[in-house]
Structure formats: C-alpha cells, structure tokens
Amino acid sequence: MIAIVGAGKMGEALLAGLLATGYERSEVLISESVRERADELRERYGVDDVPATEAARRAETLILAIKPQDMVEVVDEVAATLTARHLVISVAAGITTSVLEKHLAGEVAVVRAMPNTPALVGKGMTAVSGGTHATDEQLDRAEGMLRSVGEVVRVPERHMDTVTAISGSGPAYFYFLTETLIESAVAMGMTRATAQALARRTIAGAAAMLEESGEHPVVLRENVTSPGGTTAAALRELERHGVRTAVTEAVDAARSRSRDLSEG
Ligand SMILES: NC(=O)C1=CN([C@@H]2O[C@H](COP(=O)(O)OP(=O)(O)OC[C@H]3O[C@@H](n4cnc5c(N)ncnc54)[C@H](O)[C@@H]3O)[C@@H](O)[C@H]2O)C=CC1
Numbered sequence: 308m309i310a311i312v313g314a315g316k317m318g319e320a321l322l323a324g325l326l327a328t329g330y331e332r333s334e335v336l337i338s339e340s341v342r343e344r345a346d347e348l349r350e351r352y353g354v355d356d357v358p359a360t361e362a363a364r365r366a367e368t369l370i371l372a373i374k375p376q377d378m379v380e381v382v383d384e385v386a387a388t389l390t391a392r393h394l395v396i397s398v399a400a401g402i403t404t405s406v407l408e409k410h411l412a413g414e415v416a417v418v419r420a421m422p423n424t425p426a427l428v429g430k431g432m433t434a435v436s437g438g439t440h441a442t443d444e445q446l447d448r449a450e451g452m453l454r455s456v457g458e459v460v461r462v463p464e465r466h467m468d469t470v471t472a473i474s475g476s477g478p479a480y481f482y483f484l485t486e487t488l489i490e491s492a493v494a495m496g497m498t499r500a501t502a503q504a505l506a507r508r509t510i511a512g513a514a515a516m517l518e519e520s521g522e523h524p525v526v527l528r529e530n531v532t533s534p535g536g537t538t539a540a541a542l543r544e545l546e547r548h549g550v551r552t553a554v555t556e557a558v559d560a561a562r563s564r565s566r567d568l569s570e571g
C-alpha cells in the first residue's frame with residue numbers, strides 16, 4: 308500500500324500517474340488536510356482519504372508531498388507509527404534526508420525524490436537519492452514506483468537542489484515562454500485560440516525533436532535558423548536582452564531557494 312500525504316498539485320500528479328500506470332485504487336491512499344480538496348480527489352480517483360497517522364499504519368510506502376515548511380511537523384506526527392518496514396519518500400524541495408532522519412526514530416528508510424508535474428501524464432522526470440538507512444532494494448522500489456510516472460535518475464544528494472532548479476521547476480519556465488508567445492501573437496491581432504494552438508504545438512514539437520532526434524539543442528536551433536532570415540533576427544534580440552544570462556540566473560535563484568528551504 309502507498310500513501311500520498313499532501314494531495315496538492317504534486318501529490319495529485321503522482322496519484323494520477325500511479326493509477327494510470329497499473330496501480331489499483333485499493334493500493335493507494337491519500338491523506339489531505341483540506342476537506343474540500345480531499346473530497347474532490349476521492350471523487351475523481353476513488354481512493355480513500357485518511358489521517359496521516361492512519362496512512363502510516365496502513366501503508367508501507369509513504370510519499371510526503373506537503374510543503375517543505377510543513378514537513379517537520381508532519382514527520383513528527385507520524386514518526387511514532389513508522390518502523391523499519393516503512394519507506395518514506397519525500398518530494399519536498401530543499402528538505403535533506405538528514406533532516407528527515409533526525410525526526411524519525413530508529414532506522415526508517417528515507418528517499419529524497421524530486422519529481423515534476425508532467426508525472427500527471429506519465430512524462431515526469433524524477434531524481435532520487437537515498438538516505439543513510441535506505442538499502443539498494445528500497446531505492447530500487449522507490450525508483451520502480453516513480454518510473455511508472457516517467458523517467459528516473461539516481462543522483463548524489465548534493466545535486467538535488469540543482470535537480471530542483473532544472474527539472475523540478477523547469478516545466479514552469481517552458482509554460483512561461485509558451486504564455487509569452489501566445490500573448491505576442493494576440494498582440495499582433497491573432498485569435499487567442501489560434502495563438503494557443505500554434506504555441507502549444509510548437510513547444511510540443513520542439514520537445515519531440517529533442518527526444519527523438521537525440522541531437523544537441525544547438526544543432527536543432529541551427530536547423531531552424533536560415534541565413535539572413537527571421538529566426539536569426541529573433542535570436543539576436545534574445546541575446547541583446549540577455550535571455551541566456553536571465554535563464555542562468557533564474558536557475559541559480561531556484562537552487563538557492565531550494566537550499567534556503569531546508570532552513571525552514
Ligand atoms: N508543484 C510541483 O511542481 C512540485 C512540487 N514539489 C514538492 O511537492 C510538495 C507539494 O507542493 P505542491 O503540490 O506544489 O503544493 P500544494 O500546496 O499544491 O500541496 C500541498 C498539499 O498538502 C496539503 N497539506 C498540508 N498540510 C498537510 C497535512 N498535515 N496533512 C495532509 N495534507 C496536508 C495541503 O492542503 C495541500 O493540498 C512541496 O514540498 C514541493 O516542494 C516537488 C516537485 C515538483
């Protein structure tokens with residue numbers, strides 16, 4: 308039995324992904340403190356919602372998907388119920404396995420994971436690292452579960468804040484770019500529906516090219532850039548406005564914020 312504690316945006320993405328890829332409703336529980344949200348998810352997915360301590364009693368795998376700031380409080384609440392048979396997977400940004408282990412009695416296995424919301428449609432990217440007591444078998448179990456909602460890589464925990472800044476927050480960067488393309492087209496007089504279709508298909512097509520061709524993005528960008536053409540004119544403006552530096556600094560800010568979150 309798997310319990311997802313905190314069924315917000317990420318908790319739901321994991322829940323939907325797990326159910327869509329072979330987990331039975333009877334194998335997954337949620338624990339969600341906002342009543343309306345719990346009702347909504349119970350209705351949408353047909354899973355049980357139980358208090359966190361009951362989730363810890365009934366499930367051997369606990370996925371903690373609450374805000375980093377709430378993590379210690381919830382871990383303290385369930386700690387007495389957890390035993391060496393449990394596997395705790397935290398998806399919280401910034402919270403280290405050592406912080407979690409400090410609040411868990413005994414030798415409870417902890418895995419820190421950083422998924423992303425495309426897990427909802429089976430296209431997630433998750434990185435995992437194991438805490439002190441997590442065995443290879445438990446890491447394999449966590450990976451197997453998360454692989455059902457996308458790809459999984461194992462990284463040393465020191466890279467987790469970078470992972471958070473790249474693939475955890477990353478979908479938002481591409482949505483921001485897509486939204487900007489839509490608004491630009493609308494400003495030029497195109498209907499919103501057409502603008503959305505153009506932008507959406509373009510980002511999806513570009514992503515598919517990256518995946519399927521296996522080419523470096525520089526090669527793909529060069530293929531779009533005809534000599535003396537429109538793309539070259541656009542890219543010159545992006546460089547003039549320092550977009551490359553802005554992206555680098557945005558990633559740096561996300562990583563710093565992830566580090567700060569471990570301090571509460
Ligand atoms: N949203 C994202 O793209 C990603 C989020 N994460 C991590 O996932 C965690 C959740 O983030 P979001 O889903 O974005 O936030 P959210 O605010 O949408 O979800 C948190 C949920 O936890 C519930 N909650 C709070 N205290 C609780 C408690 N004591 N017991 C049960 N439920 C409780 C809230 O009512 C809410 O529904 C964070 O730690 C975040 O760092 C990780 C990767 C990506």
Ligand SMILES: O=C(O)[C@@H]1CCC=N1
Pocket residue numbers: 400471475476
């Ligand atoms: O914004 C956040 O803090 C979370 C972590 C990665 C994506 N969303």
